[in-house]
Amino acid sequence: MSPHVKPTKVPQERDFTGGMLQCHPCAFIGSTGEKSLDDKIRQLADQVCDNRDADLLAEMLINAVRTSRGSVTDGDFRTMNRVLKELRVADEVFAPYRSYRKVSIYGSARTNPDEEEYKAAVDFASKMRDAGFMTITGAGPGIMAAGNEGAGRDDSFGLNINLPFEAVPNAYISGDPKLIGFDYFFTRKLSFVKEGDAVVAFPGGFGTMDEIFETLTLIQTGKVSIYPLVLIDAPGGTYWKFWQQFVDEHLMRLNLISRTDFSLFKVTDDVDEAVEEISRFYSNxxxxxxxxxxxxxxxxxxxxxxxxxxxxxxxxxxxxxxxxxxxxxxxxxxxxxxxxxxxxxxxxxxxxxxxxxxxxxxxxxx
The missing domain is CATH 3.30.1370 (Ribosomal Protein S8; Chain: A, domain 1)
Known part of the structure; x- marks a missing residue:
């Protein structure tokens, strides 16, 4: 079925670096060390791609050949191949939805459906769907399941991490073609960052902290384009309020961050305020x-x-x-x-x- 959310009238910019990663013309794309092989790679790249992308493909193929002949271990070689495959598969899944706005939701896998945080996440994802945003979650239980439940299967993506525990996709996204499996956290996190137009986090553990601090670091250093980051407590909750207090009293007080860094995120226990924060960011x-x-x-x-x-x-x-x-x-x-x-x-x-x-x-x- 097609999503309830509609594509935006103006296509979305999907260079998540905002052009910070420059793509210079490949006047020199490297060599395998064998001219005859270089020529074959060049010919293949020209056959497969247009002129603009042929240089990039040739460079990728040369890098792959040099890696296979280099000093990397078999384990590293398999890792590099798996990374490229995971990124390719994720891009293929997201490709039909490039012009749809999306919000990435983080939070604990241990949150139960009867907890206020879970209910708030369901409410938030539902209201974001009504505001024109699809939802991306980690596809697991807890807050991830709440996000998929609130958005509904047709308006959800699931980025599942393969773990010896907590690795079974939740019932709201299981079996859906928009469910993607990852072996590596860093390729999974890249997809969250690259495909989301906003990030929201509900209370969570080490994984949530990792995701939030990496998002802040990437935005603060200009490695990704600025987008809304909202930290949502359940009504009356204090999880993110105490987190912000820690940031203020320990990071800011010691001059480890700048006062303007506080403009990069918003803490609230009001779901409607969170929805408004994200929607307003794209109003003009x-x-x-x-x-x-x-x-x-x-x-x-x-x-x-x-x-x-x-x-x-x-x-x-x-x-x-x-x-x-x-x-x-x-x-x-x-x-x-x-x-x-x-x-x-x-x-x-x-x-x-x-x-x-x-x-x-x-x-x-x-």
Whole structure:
């Protein structure tokens, strides 16, 4: 059956790095050490791909050959192959849903259905579905099952990790073609980050802490594009409130993080507030992309002169040089013609203090 959620009218940007990972023309793609084999690989790549991707495929094939002939152990060779296979399979599953917004839900596998946190997760996933977001969970029991239950099978994805325990997919996603199995946590986490347009976490253990701190680290360092991160307690709950207290009293007090890093996440015990936080983030902001040292922010509505003046007055600290300019698509964006009609703001970004960049996006959504 088709999802209840509908695809967005404007296609989604799916470069989760926001163009931070530059793809330079492959003037030199390496060598296997045998010219005749290099030529065969080049010919095969040209037959399989168009001109733009042929260089990348040739480079991947050469890397694979060199790995097979190198000093790696059999175990490492199998690991590399499995990693590539898991990423490929995940991409194939998500490919038909590229233009659907999605929210990734983290939380404990040990939460029982009669607990308030479970009920809150069901309520949240259901309301996010009504707001136009599909749900991605880890496919297990507890909060993961609650997310799939609330969203419903047709609007759910499950990223199951193969473990000697807690590895059986929950009944709400089991057997669904949108269920993906992973051997490695890091490939699974990459899929969560790459495919989600927002992350929500309910109370959980070591795994939830790992996922939340990695998400914060990736956003804080600019390795992934900024998106909403909301930490939800059950009504009246204190799990995330005490977590935030720890961050404030131990990390902030010791100057191990910046005050603006607190803009990268939101703590709440109100499901409706969490839904509004995520929905509002995409009310005008669409996506952004780096082109050299320029940051191109794509919007739904053209920026007014008053908005540009406000950015200049309040966010000059995010500028590397120059100012904020409304512009047409830059030449480097011609590979995304489906986004060419969107209005843009361009400025030279210092690529630091991404909490301030999040605050700027919030102003764009006012």
């Amino acid at each position: 902001f669409h996506s952004y992309r780096y082109v050299g040292d320029k940051l191109v922010i794509r919007l739904i509505k053209p920026p007014s002169e008053d908005l540009l003046r406000k950015l200049k007055n309040e966010f000059s600290d995010v500028l590397k040089s120059g100012s904020f300019t409304a512009t047409e698509p830059l030449p480097a964006e011609e590979d995304e013609p489906e986004l060419s009609h969107l209005p843009r703001i361009v400025f030279r970004h210092g690529r630091k203090d991404f909490g301030r960049l999040r605050e700027l996006i919030d102003v764009l959504n006012e």
